[in-house]
Amino acid sequence: MLNIIYGNLTPTHKCIRFDGNFILHAFKRPDLLVYLPQQHFIPSWLTLKRIFSDFNIEYAAFEKQFPEFKSHYTSSFKALSSGQQRLLEIYLILKSSVQFAILDEPFSFLSPVLVEHIKEMIVQERQNKGILVTDHKYRDIMDISDNLYVLSDGKTHLTKSLNDLERLGYLKLSSEPADNS
Template sequence: MKHKLEADGIELFFGARKILGDIYLKCETGSITGLLARNGEGKTCLMNIIYGSLKANSSSVRFDDVTISNAYKRPALLTYLPQFNFIPPSFRLKRIFEDFEIPYDGFEAFFPEFKDRQNVKIKKLSGGHRRLVEVYVTIKSKAQFVMLDEPFSHVMPLHIEKLKTLLEIEKQHKGFLITDHMYHQIITTSDNLYVLTEGKIHLTKSTDDIEKLGYARF
């Protein structure tokens, strides 16, 4: 059975400036929904509104047609990877994987360079490895829906390809909403793709649509 997340009628103003206007977006389990937007267009604001950590001027966020405005209180329903590092720097990898209830050996299998490093504090890792850990545990979390904000930034190309493989595996029973400035990665990863521009959102069908909306040229 497919489950769906819908964000509907979302409007956000900062003072007199409209950031988002009458947004509708749908994400379903079994698929990866991509979101492209330039800096300042409001994509992170949109994710925070869906998550419930930012109050919009108007919004309706529904899971299987049930309105839930504070999804951040429901980790089994929705989890969110922010742009910034969110795991406390003093945590050891063992503690992180235990907290997320995720087996460490599965992580080792994907990324052998982490073999026997369970007792390393995350602050001791390089920036790319630290981000890799955060992305992995978020993707593998128990949540039905997962939002990923800039998951590929600062991650080496080989690891990006492995994360994309992981997303394909995990989407069999989850829904993903993903955004990144590395738009080629988003385009090749996504089953459905939205472009957010000038406060409005557009469901795209091809790279021609993306060009017409002025996001990128191919």
């Protein structure tokens, strides 16, 4: 579904609307829509200096929030660990000046501490833009979501509780850990 929305796959029928207006080729509108795919999208040879310049985002604000990047400004993207690469990509997507951001599996490759930072960033940035997040870490998604939907049998189902997730075949509550970790 995300690949269709962002234009990577061509469906037989499609319609994207923003504020009730039909938008053809929304993926070609960098002011409107930005997409974080599951795999890394930044070319490995680019330096962080170049990446932040291309995204028109201030590196100092990123460095202040994540001081472990202080010495990486002139480093290439490939010099970072997978978790650092993922964090950087998520930060850039969330801080981009767009109306809508799509995040596909943003919590992959991240430590629990970084997941909490990302969740805080999502909550903060949703004041500035619409954010659609897909991830299998449903507890983290439930923590940050205004509305939670499960895609099942080609339909979206509004989900309010863990019982709804079980009813839709997404999880089995009997297999949930007792300590909620």
